[in-house]
Amino acid sequence: MAALRAIGNYLGLVRFSHTLFALPFALAAMLIAAKGLPRWETILLILAAMVAARSCAMAVNRLADAEIDARNPRTALRHIPAGALSRHSVIVFAVGCGLVFVGITFLINPLAFALSPVVIAVIVFYPFTKRFTSLTHGVLGLALGLAPVGAWIAVTGAFALTPIVLGAAVLLWVAGFDVIYATLDEAFDREAGLHSLVVSLGRRRSLVVARLLHAATFVLLVLFGLIEPSLRRFYYAGLVLIAGLLVYEHMIIRRYPDDPRRINLAFFHANAVVSVVVLVVAAFDVFLA
Secondary structure (H helix, E strand, C coil): CHHHHHHHHHHHHCCHHHHHCCHHHHHHHHHHHHCCCCCHHHHHHHHHHHHHHHHHHHHHHHHHCHHHHHHCCCCCCCHHHHCCCCHHHHHHHHHHHHHHHHHHHHHHCHHHHHHHHHHHHHHHHHHHHCCCCCCHHHHHHHHHHHHHHHHHHHHHCCCCHHHHHHHHHHHHHHHHHHHHHHHHHHHHHHHHCCCCHHHHHCHHHHHHHHHHHHHHHHHHHHHHHHHCCCCCHHHHHHHHHHHHHHHHHHHHHHHCCCCHHHHHHHHHHHHHHHHHHHHHHHHHHHHHC
């Protein structure tokens, strides 16, 4: 029971359910790059690298924010401030996940291994950006936007325009919904001297920026479909659904701007469906092609 409790604590620490944001985009890029399923070894290595990198990122995030989380009523029950996990154990966990990620990239191919320090640098740097810049949302978007680019490199061993466009779409999409999420902590962030677009622009104008970011995301997803010949009718049907989900998300925020439960609904459920839709429609088109 103690072991199961510890596993549950670490899964909660890294918010394992939130892998639904970046992982489907990475898998979609993998399928398109391989024009179907790559070798099973490649699939397992991509999955393992994603889990290790994200676990390292979330552990560093929780370590960096432990003192802040303890002062914020919304986050005071997170694992470190609540005492469920010690700082030392989370440090060991973060370092271990980072080393595992680098080791996995070594097994994938030389380019993935050479770029692994860049990934580690971005995910370690992000948690500290809220202390000095309102562009913290973009850095988080960059961290997740690297996922499809990394999956493409894992399959092909080379850069290409296609995954970069998809990665840019993910960057803007994540930045947009992170701005929405930041509205939950507007008052606390102002008091604590932390930075976000919500703090610097105010809630109303920052939500306008979030809408613009998601509009640009949709444009990039359309461009991604245009430059990738394997994406056809299923992908474009999926784009219609994605447009509806993004509009729904912003309607919820506009109608219930002060309801944390509904903001969480818009943040998690709508955006998780967006990423899964991209994976499903890309898979249909790739396999039918």
